[in-house]
Amino acid sequence: MKKLRSWSLLWVLACLSACSAMAPKLETPRLTIISVAMTSGDIFSQNFRVNLNVQNPNDRDLPIKGIEYRLFLQGDSFAEGTSARSFTVPANGETEFDMTVRTNFVSSVGRLLTRLGGKKTVEYVLEGKVMLASGMIRTIPFQESGSVNLETKL
Known part of the structure; x- marks a missing residue:
């Protein structure tokens, strides 16, 4: 009976590792x-x-929710x-989308104005998680950095 439990446990572990090996590897x-x-703002x-x-x-579409x-x-x-906002990024492709970001003057824009000193280029770091609408993997963490020109005077 003890051997049967050991073999059963070993079989379950083997099945679980096989499932994880079959999970898609997403970059x-x-x-x-x-x-x-x-x-807009006040x-x-x-x-x-x-x-x-x-x-x-x-090599597969990413259905982002x-x-x-x-x-x-x-x-x-x-x-x-x-x-x-949901959208799909094609396999080995790209897409653009807009998102609305809300801030408050005291905690964000005011500090940004003092750091800019008249510059129109801003250094950024964007981090978080992409949430997928389907598949075995449902979230993909990311962190990106770069610089961007502001389109309006703050």
């Missing part, structure tokens, strides 16, 4: 900020349109949230 998509523009809050390019290095993100501008936390 992290590359998210690049193309532009940032203020769309003294208490501002809305920005952040235009992103998403590149898919995988949303993106959880944290956006840092000039080394300072600027915004965080979730974009719930």
Whole structure:
């Protein structure tokens, strides 16, 4: 009886490892900020349109149901949230999409203005998770950095 339990446990472990070996290996998509523009705002809050390019290095389509993100501008936390817009990035392809980012003056824009000193190019770090609509893997973490020109004076 003891041998039967040992063999059963060994069989279950072998099946589980086989399942994990069959799981698709997905490379992290590359998210690049193309532009940032203020769309509306007052003294208490501002809305920005952040235009992103998403590149898919995988040999299968990525059905994205949303993106959880944290956006840092000039080394300072600027915004965080979730974009719930669904879209599909074709296999070995790319697509662009816009997401609306809401900030408040005191915690974000005010600090950014003091760090810019008249520059129109902003260094950014964008990190978070891409949430997939289907498949065995449902989230893919990412972290990207670069610089972007501001489309509007802040």
